[in-house]
Amino acid sequence: RKEVEQDPGPFNVPEGATVAFNCTYSNSASQSFFWYRQDCRKEPKLLMSVYSSGNEDGRFTAQLNRASQYISLLIRDSKLSDSATYLCVVNRMEYGNKLVFGAGTILRVKS
Amino acid sequence: DADVTQTPRNRITKTGKRIMLECSQTKGHDRMYWYRQDPGLGLRLIYYSFDVKDINKGEISDGYSVSRQAQAKFSLSLESAIPNQTALYFCATSDFSVSGANVLTFGAGSRLTVL
Numbered sequence: 001r002k003e004v005e006q007d008p009g010p011f012n013v014p015e016g017a018t019v020a021f022n023c024t025y026s027n028s029a030s031q032s033f034f035w036y037r038q039d040c041r042k043e044p045k046l047l048m049s050v051y052s053s054g055n056e057d058g059r060f061t062a063q064l065n066r067a068s069q070y071i072s073l074l075i076r077d078s079k080l081s082d083s084a085t086y087l088c089v090v091n092r093m094e095y096g097n098k099l100v101f102g103a104g105t106i107l108r109v110k111s
Numbered sequence: 112d113a114d115v116t117q118t119p120r121n122r123i124t125k126t127g128k129r130i131m132l133e134c135s136q137t138k139g140h141d142r143m144y145w146y147r148q149d150p151g152l153g154l155r156l157i158y159y160s161f162d163v164k165d166i167n168k169g170e171i172s173d174g175y176s177v178s179r180q181a182q183a184k185f186s187l188s189l190e191s192a193i194p195n196q197t198a199l200y201f202c203a204t205s206d207f208s209v210s211g212a213n214v215l216t217f218g219a220g221s222r223l224t225v226l
Contacts, residue, residue, distance in 0.1 A: 004153070008151070034214070041220075042219070042220075043217035043218060043219050044154070044201075044215075044217055045217070046214050046215070049214075087153065091213070099156070099213070099215065101146075101155075102153055103152055103153040104153060
């Protein structure tokens, strides 16, 4: 079983739609959580950190459920420019603060 | 100029050849990393370095070596390239964070094809 698992998608949604992705992680020692965005053939870039109380950044909302070991990302009012792969990333507090990446969820927003 | 620069951006080589991928950064970060990305597998850590004298293996270091020539430079070598090393390679940097929540800044990637 992968340490970080995501539905690969693709999620095909119309502009203006609300879409949600989930990510599960297997290591209960995980302490920090992130969503990165990766455009086609480009490098990953940090979208947002995920805090225990949940956090919002504009149209994006991230939630963490430690008991069930999953992280979610909600995108409201989807834009064409949101089309990308969204990577769930988990950080473990051990030497190296190893970051473990999920394989990503593909989102395609269509007009 | 980009904060993290990788060269070459694309390389096609033959089995058995030695290849070096170079990474330089202007962010002043102490920590540098090499990842490879394969379809369906996500990014996997090859090597990482917390400072010039510190080199650590990641989860897939076999067949690779690294050199941290300076704080700003971290190179990845494939001593004898093989086809299953065909992948997209990313260099990344991060700063030290007391919370441990280190955020990575990636280079644009180096696409390597081994024939």
